[in-house]
Structure formats: C-alpha cells, structure tokens
Amino acid sequence: MAKKKKVRVELRKNRNGVPRENAWTRKLHEQDATVEDSPTSNERVRARGDLSRRRTIIQDDTPPVANPDGTEPADMPSVDIAACRPGRVLRVYRDVCVVQGDDGHEYRCVVRWLLRSLSTQERNIVTTGDRVWFRPETQNSGASEGATEGVIARVEPRHGVLTRASRGRQHVLVANVDQVVFVVSLVQPDLKPHLIDRFLASALKGDIQAILCLNKSDLVDLLDYQPLIGFYNQLGVPTLLTSATNGQGIDDLRNRLKDRQTVFSGQSGVGKSSILNAIQPELGLRVREVSENNQKGRHTTTTSDLIPLNFGGWVVDTPGIRQFQLWDTKPEEVEGFFPEFRPFVSLCAFPDCTHTHEDRCAVKRAVYRRHLNVERYTSYVGMFQGVEEG
Numbered sequence: 001m002a003k004k005k006k007v008r009v010e011l012r013k014n015r016n017g018v019p020r021e022n023a024w025t026r027k028l029h030e031q032d033a034t035v036e037d038s039p040t041s042n043e044r045v046r047a048r049g050d051l052s053r054r055r056t057i058i059q060d061d062t063p064p065v066a067n068p069d070g071t072e073p074a075d076m077p078s079v080d081i082a083a084c085r086p087g088r089v090l091r092v093y094r095d096v097c098v099v100q101g102d103d104g105h106e107y108r109c110v111v112r113w114l115l116r117s118l119s120t121q122e123r124n125i126v127t128t129g130d131r132v133w134f135r136p137e138t139q140n141s142g143a144s145e146g147a148t149e150g151v152i153a154r155v156e157p158r159h160g161v162l163t164r165a166s167r168g169r170q171h172v173l174v175a176n177v178d179q180v181v182f183v184v185s186l187v188q189p190d191l192k193p194h195l196i197d198r199f200l201a202s203a204l205k206g207d208i209q210a211i212l213c214l215n216k217s218d219l220v221d222l223l224d225y226q227p228l229i230g231f232y233n234q235l236g237v238p239t240l241l242t243s244a245t246n247g248q249g250i251d252d253l254r255n256r257l258k259d260r261q262t263v264f265s266g267q268s269g270v271g272k273s274s275i276l277n278a279i280q281p282e283l284g285l286r287v288r289e290v291s292e293n294n295q296k297g298r299h300t301t302t303t304s305d306l307i308p309l310n311f312g313g314w315v316v317d318t319p320g321i322r323q324f325q326l327w328d329t330k331p332e333e334v335e336g337f338f339p340e341f342r343p344f345v346s347l348c349a350f351p352d353c354t355h356t357h358e359d360r361c362a363v364k365r366a367v368y369r370r371h372l373n374v375e376r377y378t379s380y381v382g383m384f385q386g387v388e389e390g
C-alpha cells in the first residue's frame with residue numbers, strides 16, 4: 001500500500017487565470033471533460049511573501065504496486081490540502097458520489113476526469129467506504145463557502161476491500177471495511193454451499209474477516225444445520241443462525257458489529273436489509289418479498305449505502321449479487337482459499353499438483369477417505385476451473 005506524505009511545493013504558474021464559468025455542474029452532465037478546467041483563482045491560498053508562494057499537498061511517498069499485467073499503474077494525483085477536504089464516500093449512484101466531509105456535511109461530488117482516466121480495469125474508480133479528498137464548490141460561483149457539491153480529486157489507498165469480477169472488469173463493492181457478513185438463507189432462496197465458498201474466498205483475498213449468517217432460521221428444523229455450523233466455525237469463520245422474524249442471533253450479531261466497519265453481502269432476498277432493520281429498527285430499510293423478480297436480478301436494495309450505527313461503527317448494505325467470480329486470481333492461488341487442504345498439499349506426488357486431474361494427489365485421496373469435505377473440494381474444482389478459463 002502506498003504511504004502518503006505532506007510536502008510543500010511551488011505554486012502553480014497559472015494562479016491568476018480566469019475563473020471558471022458559472023453553472024459548471026450542469027455543463028458537466030452534458031460534457032464530462034469540463035471538470036478538468038479547475039478554478040485556480042478560487043483556491044484559498046493568498047500570496048503573502050515568499051513563504052506562501054508554496055502550498056501543502058498530499059502525495060504518495062512510495063510507488064504504487066505494479067498492475068497484475070506488469071504495467072506501471074498511474075499515480076494518484078496529489079491534492080492541495082488548502083483547497084480540498086477529506087471525507088468518506090457514503091454511496092455512489094451513477095456519476096454522483098455522496099461524500100460525508102469531516103465537517104459532518106454531505107456533498108454531492110463528481111469524480112475528477114483525470115482520476116477516471118487512471119483506471120481502465122475498474123468498473124468505478126470511487127466506491128462506498130473510500131476515503132477521498134474533494135474540492136467543495138457551489139454550483140453558481142464555484143466558491144467553496146456554503147458548498148453542497150464538490151469534485152473528488154484523490155482516493156486514498158484502500159484496505160479491506162470486497163471485490164469481484166464483473167464482465168471482465170474489477171468491481172470493488174466496498175472499501176475500508178474490517179469484516180464482511182455473508183448472509184445466506186437456509187430456505188427461500190435455498191442454501192448454496194458453493195456460493196458460500198466463493199464468498200469466503202473473496203474475504204480471504206480482500207483481507208477481511210468473514211462472518212457467516214445463516215438466516216431465516218425460523219423456517220427450518222435447526223437440527224439439520226448443526227454439522228454445517230460446526231464445519232465453518234472450525235474453519236475460523238464465526239457462523240451464526242439468525243432470524244429477522246423471531247430475533248434469533250440478532251443480539252450476537254449486533255455485538256459483532258459494534259465499533260467495526262462491516263459490509264453485508266449475499267444474494268438478493270436472503271434478508272440483508274431485514275437483519276439490519278432488526279439490529280437497528282430506526283433504519284427502516286426497504287425489504288421485499290422474495291419473488292420471481294429477485295431471481296431475475298431485480299433487487300430491493302439498489303445501491304451500496306454506508307449506514308452509521310447508533311451503538312458505534314458502520315455497516316454497508318449492498319444489493320444482492322447473483323454470481324460471484326473472483327477478480328485477478330491465478331489458478332494456483334485458489335488452493336490458498338481452502339486452508340483445510342494445507343496439511344495434505346505437501347503429500348501430493350507433484351509439487352505443482354493442481355489437485356484436479358493428477359495421479360497420486362493427496363488432496364483427492366483425503367476427500368475419498370472423508371478427511372476433507374467433498375462439497376468444499378467440489379467448490380475448489382469449480383473455482384479453479386473458473387479462474388483458469390477466466
């Protein structure tokens with residue numbers, strides 16, 4: 001991760017340029033590139049002798065990590081901290097990012113054109129949870145006093161990301177979280193173990209603690225699910241039975257969310273928003289009957305919204321996802337998402353064994369002898385092949 005530092009640099013030469021024209025956001029919607037004509041004369045820097053001919057900017061101290069294809073990534077642009085404010089992205093809708101400034105106010109921001117041009121692999125360069133620097137501006141004068149709008153000039157390096165592949169591009173669902181609650185329903189829709197394994201792999205990849213929430217516990221005979229709960233708990237994934245209807249597991253989950261940054265993820269209709277409403281009833285998030293529509297990709301929750309919790313911490317409620325493909329994963333990496341394979345891997349005859357077609361594969365033998373779970377092995381093969389093809 002790139003470290004950042006504050007530095008003093010010479011003022012730009014074009015400081016006395018013509019201010020940008022009025023109603024620039026309207027024009028922006030018509031023609032993207034206008035954001036680049038930044039209003040140099042409105043920055044809150046006043047020339048007072050030699051010292052003030054410099055400005056303080058935030059820039060990366062260490063070079064960013066190379067792209068997976070070996071190409072040099074573009075540097076995040078430096079920002080002038082006299083003209084910009086820090087904030088956190090609450091939600092992104094189309095081209096508008098709602099940012100909560102450190103002053104507590106919300107700003108509707110667009111992303112500086114230069115930033116958007118940096119990444120071609122990412123579906124959106126700014127995502128919910130991002131820490132950003134933005135330049136507040138009002139629609140009419142461009143001045144920052146009383147501004148409710150702004151332009152995002154820089155995105156801070158992320159930690160804890162939940163990412164997936166979406167039509168050949170990277171889709172960062174959320175950034176800067178410590179944990180992810182994967183909600184699956186035991187019925188309506190039915191439990192899909194292979195989807196759980198993909199979810200858990202994405203958490204390992206994004207360096208986030210996973211919590212598994214088996215919801216709609218009021219609709220099933222719990223006896224049948226104890227082995228599954230035991231299995232995932234043993235893998236180091238806290239696994240809870242919950243019901244938004246009768247309140248089972250809700251107190252336990254609330255304690256796990258306190259003072260943490262959490263994202264809720266899972267298929268549409270499993271009850272993510274319902275659980276959050278049970279945890280904090282004032283939220284009043286929209287929920288809807290599971291129907292044909294959910295299965296066809298119509299979701300009740302349509303944007304990833306960052307929601308502060310009144311007992312400390314915040315959560316992001318996300319729209320349901322139907323498919324979960326891992327982004328930027330090499331076939332040989334998949335084995336690492338199945339930590340229980342580890343003791344057997346060294347016993348395979350070939351050091352580069354993929355545990356799929358090879359003879360004398362210890363992983364396959366362990367599955368045959370029931371030392372390893374056959375469903376998990378099937379998930380492994382599915383993910384390995386998917387990554388190999390994709």
Ligand SMILES: Nc1nc2c(ncn2[C@@H]2O[C@H](COP(=O)(O)OP(=O)(O)OP(=O)(O)O)[C@@H](O)[C@H]2O)c(=O)[nH]1
Pocket residue numbers: 215216217218219242243244245246266267268269270271272273274275286287288289290294298299300301302318319320321
């Ligand atoms: N019986 C029962 N029904 C539940 C439970 N949790 C949610 N539901 C129902 O499941 C349906 C879908 O719930 P939502 O909370 O909208 O699901 P979601 O995961 O947020 O769905 P998307 O926003 O589309 O991703 C609603 O009709 C809820 O009332 C539960 O614990 N038990």
Ligand SMILES: [Mg+2]
Pocket residue numbers: 272273274286287300301317318319320
């Ligand atoms: Mg929802």
Ligand SMILES: [Zn+2]
Pocket residue numbers: 345348349353354355356358360361362363364
């Ligand atoms: Zn093997």
